[in-house]
Amino acid sequence: MNTASAPETTGAESLRARETLKALYGYVRPHRWPVALGLLCALAGAAGGLLQPLATKTLVDRLSSGGTIATVLLALTVLVLLSTVAEAFGAYVLERTAESVVLAARRSLIGRMLRLRLPEVDRMQPGDLMSRVTSDTTLLRAVSTQAVVNAATGAVTLVAAVVVMAFLDALLLGVTLGVVAVVGAGVALVMPKIGQAAERAQAAVGDMSTGLERAFGAFRTVKASGAEQRETARVEASARRAWRHGVRSAKWEAVLGSADNLAVQLAFLAVLAVGGARVAAGAIPVSTLIAFLLYLFYLMEPVYKLVDAATHYQEGAAAIARIKQVDGLATEPQDGHRPARDTATDAVRPRAASVCFEEVSFRYRAGLPYIHQQVDFEVPGGGMTAFVGPSGAGKSTLFALVERFYEATGGRVLVDGKDVRQWPLSELRSVIGYVEQDAPVLAGTLRENLAFAAPGALDDDIREVLARTRLDALVERLPHGLDTLVGHRGSKLSGGERQRIAIARALLRKPRLLLLDEATSQLDAVNELAVRDAIAAAARETTVLVVAHRLSTVTDADRIVVMDAGRVRAIGTHEELVEKDELYAQLAASQLLTPEVLPHG
């Protein structure tokens, strides 16, 4: 058997339990006073219940001795009313606090999500990450408040009832505890199964979100590929898995739910038998047996509360484990710099930034092949530098290293002569305008999209940039102008419009370094010419780096860097490279720029 790993597993589990309790305490701590108030109300309600059997005993005793019962009845009524009000108020305070706990957990998760490092997001599924915010946090609701209070009131009232029962008759108490202990042992065995099922159900909910996110992310492709049914089946499979584990958890919860009842019923029978014999023998009066039996049923409540608390703890522990997993993911450093520079109102004209790669090697993760090896080039401030080369050569990855989405495995990337790792991250990014390959547009209005990277942009600046990127005609055409909604991922716009919006967004930032990754690939000839003019104008005051497949768009560049298989092959102007670099000459020839250099033969 697997004896060697057994102690290790147990150790890890007990550590997990400690961590879970610590995390739980972390969630409850800021709300300790409302939780204490809820607890107090619950205890007041429970105390009312605890006194009821004693009052009943007094009532029976008075009846048997021919005394009046009006005062006792009145006291009983007041007791019932007060304990009901206390319980209701306590329940409200706790529910309110539970919502606050969920909010706090969500805020902390949301705050973390968008600061995650790119490599972490690469290896996680966005849908699963989202379900931790939307679904897992809801499981904290019960465990952080109701379960805490149930555990406390359950334990206190259980002890109080046991003490009173001990005074009534120690032997009967012994019988009761014996039965409860046997059932309790069974409960302890079942408990971890609920936690396990809950964790698997939550993971399946995460998979479900991932499946839906995947399908909506390529909605048109899904439809065009006739893949609706397959994708539906995929998501449904996760939904069924969540159902299966949910049902498994429900099964064990039902077993537990009946356990408290079973314990009390069995104890009732045992007490009835033993107690009956004791009454018959004259060892105890009948009123004591009645009071004891009433306490026995009263025990049901604290036992139920304890079982309920333990069940919620198991579910909550599963959610906490998934939430804490996000806490374990690496985030980008936060520095004091303003996240987005209000460049629109900057009085000082920004300086063009230089870029230098020094012997840079890079791979996305240990174990994966190297994308860059010994990449070495220098781009002075200003002008336009183009990166060309076959697909997969590592051109876009260069930009990812400049933005410090990923960090070089070896060598240094310098912006303005300073290693990007020495720059405060938000300051580094605030000097860069970046148009990524797919030119994403976000759901919202056109204005929001344009001002996304420069929230303080003035209307005049927006107008100027719109004209430079030839978007002014589009804005006039749109029903609500700049305030028109562009749809999910800009679905209501054409590909070329989306690209021009992405370029306008980057220009509006007035960057010192502009990174354009295949930014004009979807533009028609007229728009492309206009946008190229806008980029050329930007290159007079900014350093512009472009990745381009169509060489026609970069022949005017001040320098062209030819990349191949993660290395720099050659650097020069178009004319120089046509002369000196075979790969570039072939690329140029295949794009009909220089038919005379087509390979001979």
Ligand SMILES: Nc1ncnc2c1ncn2[C@@H]1O[C@H](COP(=O)(O)OP(=O)(O)OP(=O)(O)O)[C@@H](O)[C@H]1O
């Ligand atoms: N996040 C990532 N994780 C792992 N590998 C990646 C990741 N992004 C890109 N790659 C791999 O890195 C290599 C270089 O990609 P990159 O996007 O830099 O190439 P490129 O020269 O810009 O290509 P293209 O011209 O087709 O856009 C590719 O082989 C790609 O599969």
